[in-house]
Amino acid sequence: MIDTDTPFALALDQVEFHWAGRDAFGLRVSGFRIGRGERVLLLGESGSGKSTLLSLICGINAPARGSIRVDGTEMVSMPAAARDRFRAEKIGIVFQQFNLLPYASPVDNILLPLCFAPDRRARAGDGRTAALALTDALGLARHTMASPTADRLSVGQQQRVAVARALIGAPSLIIADEPTSALDAGSQANFLDLLFAQCSAAGSTLLMVSHDERLAPRFDRSVRMEDIATLTREAAA
Numbered sequence: 001m002i003d004t005d006t007p008f009a010l011a012l013d014q015v016e017f018h019w020a021g022r023d024a025f026g027l028r029v030s031g032f033r034i035g036r037g038e039r040v041l042l043l044g045e046s047g048s049g050k051s052t053l054l055s056l057i058c059g060i061n062a063p064a065r066g067s068i069r070v071d072g073t074e075m076v077s078m079p080a081a082a083r084d085r086f087r088a089e090k091i092g093i094v095f096q097q098f099n100l101l102p103y104a105s106p107v108d109n110i111l112l113p114l115c116f117a118p119d120r121r122a123r124a125g126d127g128r129t130a131a132l133a134l135t136d137a138l139g140l141a142r143h144t145m146a147s148p149t150a151d152r153l154s155v156g157q158q159q160r161v162a163v164a165r166a167l168i169g170a171p172s173l174i175i176a177d178e179p180t181s182a183l184d185a186g187s188q189a190n191f192l193d194l195l196f197a198q199c200s201a202a203g204s205t206l207l208m209v210s211h212d213e214r215l216a217p218r219f220d221r222s223v224r225m226e227d228i229a230t231l232t233r234e235a236a237a
């Protein structure tokens with residue numbers, strides 16, 4: 001459900017970004033907004049800049065100019081350390097490659113963001129109990145969660161641990177970069193059911209990236225990269 005009292009979970013205006021050393025290659029977004037509680041699918045071909053855009057929204061990279069507001073707070077003007085703390089509190093991220101710590105346990109992986117986010121840690125309460133409640137809801141067996149290290153899990157199990165890590169402590173914005181790409185169609189539908197249910201329970205807004213248009217009907221709205229962003233490429237040599 002969309003909360004209209006606080007209009008935007010995410011607002012980008014006149015954003016311009018260049019990768020270091022690639023001045024002629026840039027990504028521009030004139031305006032993009034997501035309402036609180038919305039579930040938005042971001043579609044785009046490989047190389048269209050989806051992951052780059054997510055890195056800007058998460059504050060991992062900073063644009064050369066423009067405004068990026070999460071829950072009404074401007075991220076672009078923040079010093080890098082403040083931006084890192086803000087990201088840990090406000091944004092749960094499911095990375096394309098999951099980025100789990102291979103030699104840490106599944107539970108310790110899930111608890112990791114809470115180390116840098118005191119408000120989120122307080123919301124989670126007892127971290128271990130919260131982590132296991134999430135993984136139960138995401139369909140991970142307790143014996144899987146008892147694995148001493150995350151690298152012993154299957155890809156699908158790692159994916160669920162990565163989602164639990166993003167959701168723990170109910171951050172206001174969940175960013176997921178192609179989290180269903182390793183799943184067959186039946187598992188994808190089931191995974192989205194679980195993800196949506198957990199986002200609703202946490203009151204989190206969801207922005208999910210995919211190149212799979214068939215997922216669009218499941219979302220409140222789908223947006224194509226080419227409709228919100230312009231890529232400027234270097235001239236061919």
Ligand SMILES: Nc1ncnc2c1ncn2[C@@H]1O[C@H](COP(=O)(O)OP(=O)(O)OP(=O)(O)O)[C@@H](O)[C@H]1O
Nearest residue numbers: 019020022044045046047048049050051052053211
């Ligand atoms: N670290 C980097 N340094 C320089 N250029 C980069 C870097 N990361 C990505 N790019 C460039 O940015 C462009 C967009 O890449 P990006 O990964 O954002 O696309 P994408 O839409 O997420 O692709 P995919 O669906 O294949 O993951 C590519 O041309 C790539 O070469």
